[in-house]
Amino acid sequence: MTCQEAERLVTPYIRDELSGDELEAFLTHLERCRSCQEELEIYFMVDVGLKQLDSGAGTFDIMGALQHRIAESYARVRRMWAVRRLLYAVNTLGIMAVAVTVLLQVRIWFF
Ligand SMILES: [Zn+2]
Numbered sequence: 001m002t003c004q005e006a007e008r009l010v011t012p013y014i015r016d017e018l019s020g021d022e023l024e025a026f027l028t029h030l031e032r033c034r035s036c037q038e039e040l041e042i043y044f045m046v047d048v049g050l051k052q053l054d055s056g057a058g059t060f061d062i063m064g065a066l067q068h069r070i071a072e073s074y075a076r077v078r079r080m081w082a083v084r085r086l087l088y089a090v091n092t093l094g095i096m097a098v099a100v101t102v103l104l105q106v107r108i109w110f111f
Pocket residue numbers: 002003004006029033034035036
């Protein structure tokens with residue numbers, strides 16, 4: 001993912017609108033790109049700051065909230081892969097079960 005692509009995902013990320021795959025690519029880019037991290041921090045601060053003005057809440061740990069948000073995003077990506085591995089395993093077992101059934105049937109017919 002290029003910086004340009006990552007920058008386009010900043011706002012959808014803050015609004016929690018990214019798909020699992022987009023989220024993973026976005027996080028991977030952020031890990032090694034300081035300038036996109038800063039971009040996200042600025043947008044996040046503005047977004048959260050504006051909401052706070054609306055709600056009139058007191059001081060709030062914006063950077064802490066962002067770190068919490070990113071940690072949640074990693075958890076979401078991990079869950080996505082856990083589900084995919086599970087589906088893959090179920091699928092593989094299903095195919096094996098069919099193969100075994102066919103083999104047994106063939107044995108009955110020919111041996
Ligand atoms: Zn970047």
